[in-house]
Amino acid sequence: MTKTAWVFPGQGSQAIGMGLDLLELPSAQRHFEQAQEILGWDILEICQSQEDKLSRTLYTQPCLYVVESILADVLLDRGNTPNLLAGHSLGEYVALYAARVFDFEAGLRLVKRRAELMDSASDGMMAALIGFDRAQLEQQIQQTPNVVLANDNSPAQVVISGTPEAVKDVLAKIKVKRAVPLNVSGAFHSPLMAEAANEFQEVLESVPFADAQVPVLSNVEPVPTVEAAALKNRLQLQMTGSVRWQEITMQLPVEGIERVVEIGPGKVLTGLIKRMCPDLVLENVGSVADLPAE
Template sequence: MTKNVWIFPGQGSQAVGMGLDLETVGKDKFAKAEQILGWSVLEKVQTDATELAKTQFTQPCLYVISAILTDILKTKGLSPHAVTGHSLGEYNALYCAGVIDFATGLELVKQRSLLMAEASGGAMTALIGFDRHALEAEIAATENVILANDNSADQVVISGTAAAVKSICERVKVKRAIPLAVSGAFHSPLMAEAAAKFAKVLEQTIFNDAEISVISNVEPNDATTSGQVLRDRLCQQMTSPVRWREICLYLAAQGYEQAIEVGSGKVLTGLVKRSAPSLALVNISTLEQAIAF
């Protein structure tokens, strides 16, 4: 059997209309989600892109859709050798691995998204095409900014105070710098207050040991099945970088042959292709693709 990993997308992979084809097969989970959230995922994904891009809506919608697609694949008898996710996607990885159930995961995502949406006083900018050594040197020499998403060798996101982020953009030559429409400096120490509040929620949540290995954002070279370790790492995630490039390199080094992106879009398979081109890539973002796989 091909050694495969299921990968789950995070914020930025959302698209208007995503998941509508899952309405019938995912009926129970959509209903449960509405009960937990107080609003309908199916209605929200039919609004405009600006509304859907709001953190408090984006994250729950992506979580629910990836969870339903996961269920479809598992019903077919399919299972991965390991799972991982990009930021929010790590919650779907934990759901897939049996660490948390659907409702528990969505409760956590709900609280996380609200805390992140309330964050203020920071900025994030995606950088494409740069000298990595020069960028890392400037970040090391500048206070209040961090390399928050290390997505690939030539695509990252920096996060910090607006002044610090602007300073990096002015001093480092890049092909493209794209300011992100977010409320705060996600995955940076500036999220400490929100992270402290969320840690209290996590402390009250039971994490089972995983049925399969989980590769976390904060420790990409140490896959684990320990529920306690995974909860501790999730506590760190909100203020720590998403080390996706390293996850991709780890997958290649460990002999994984196939990466299956389960959820909206193709962002992650595109990033895997850049860092680990030896892996075969599959996208499962629709009911048709899930049934056909």
């Protein structure tokens, strides 16, 4: 039996029109209706909005959670079972849902509040860096207040987060092949999100977590666990903590994983994994057409 990990992408992987093909699945219709009751707006309407509402954090995160959860459910219903789970930032919530740590509704309520808090964050900036000297970058971050390494995605691709002044200061002092400011409202995955994280903690504490049915690698601590309390604590730290995706990726072969399936729109995570672990078999399930036969 091939040891398989499922990974779930986060914000930035969304695509206009995603999820529309899922309507042909009876189970998906129930989830879309349930989501509308909880959110007060229609996932599919946002996913095909010509005004690109989908790129706004408030909408992006719930839409990704719902679409990825439906795909995961169909795979599970058709007898596919992972040996390990992980998700990038928002994707960690889908990983926890797939591990049955909480049910669909509880997860969506958490994601809804997380999206509201992150969408209302301000005075922050994030920038993706491609092609840089890591030692030089880490030294500048260390010497510059109010900026951190927010997403350590791979040796060649990271995201820094902080006040606009601090981020621009770091970029001015390092050699980088490409720096792309991200279209986000705040300095996500940095200490500047502390106030939002404190508000979110109240909601998180009210949601019961069960032990995971499959081990989960968390963003802030890339060590597999099934323990409910540990998974909840890691999720609480996630809003201000760094996304350690490079470490998650390198942990996969250590855990004996031979195959990775990225569940959700796009191929961002499999692209990153391919460069770091070229021997792993990589697959993508982003639509009904990608699902295995019943």
